[in-house]
Amino acid sequence: MVDLLRHAVEPTIWPLYELSAGAWNRGDEVVLIGDAAHAMMPFAAQGAAMAIEDAFELASFVADGKPLAAFVDHRKRRVARVRSRGAFNRFAYHARGPVRLGRDLVLSLRRPESLAADFDWLYGYEPKD
Numbered sequence: 001m002v003d004l005l006r007h008a009v010e011p012t013i014w015p016l017y018e019l020s021a022g023a024w025n026r027g028d029e030v031v032l033i034g035d036a037a038h039a040m041m042p043f044a045a046q047g048a049a050m051a052i053e054d055a056f057e058l059a060s061f062v063a064d065g066k067p068l069a070a071f072v073d074h075r076k077r078r079v080a081r082v083r084s085r086g087a088f089n090r091f092a093y094h095a096r097g098p099v100r101l102g103r104d105l106v107l108s109l110r111r112p113e114s115l116a117a118d119f120d121w122l123y124g125y126e127p128k129d
């Protein structure tokens with residue numbers, strides 16, 4: 001790997017950006033979905049999944065004649081929870097020193113099924129249809 005990097009002609013860094021809080025809609029005329037609305041850090045591997053959920057649920061809100069603000073309010077709560085899980089993953093996966101030892105101890109005490117069940121709210125989400 002070091003050799004590979006040494007031979008790179010112009011090595012660059014691939015920065016990661018996320019969007020902070022802001023408006024997603026302008027009245028009932030325009031609404032942003034996906035990364036345009038809520039680009040997030042990739043530590044929960046859910047950015048594209050959130051864009052797909054957005055699209056599915058937006059279709060449902062529009063079909064029901066609901067205001068875009070209702071869609072935004074509904075999706076912002078879901079996205080905030082996923083974003084916060086990503087921040088936790090970042091902390092846990094990249095832990096160093098005693099924190100890492102503590103993390104490994106906690107994980108070794110949990111049954112795999114119980115660990116997986118912690119993610120039911122994330123991967124078992126039932127979009128509104």
Ligand SMILES: Cc1cc2nc3c(=O)[nH]c(=O)nc-3n(C[C@H](O)[C@H](O)[C@H](O)COP(=O)(O)OP(=O)(O)OC[C@H]3O[C@@H](n4cnc5c(N)ncnc54)[C@H](O)[C@@H]3O)c2cc1C
Nearest residue numbers: 016033034035036039040042044045046047048049050051
């Ligand atoms: C390192 C990394 C790892 C990731 N891993 C995961 C993962 O495991 N799982 C997951 O779910 N997500 C993951 N993501 C996030 C995911 O890639 C994004 O959330 C997702 O691609 C967002 O989709 P989008 O359609 O909203 O935006 P984009 O994919 O950015 O699509 C926007 C499109 O619009 C086009 N465009 C822009 N401006 C214009 C214009 N003026 N006219 C016409 N077209 C235009 C762009 O070229 C682009 O094709 C990861 C992201 C990163 C950076």
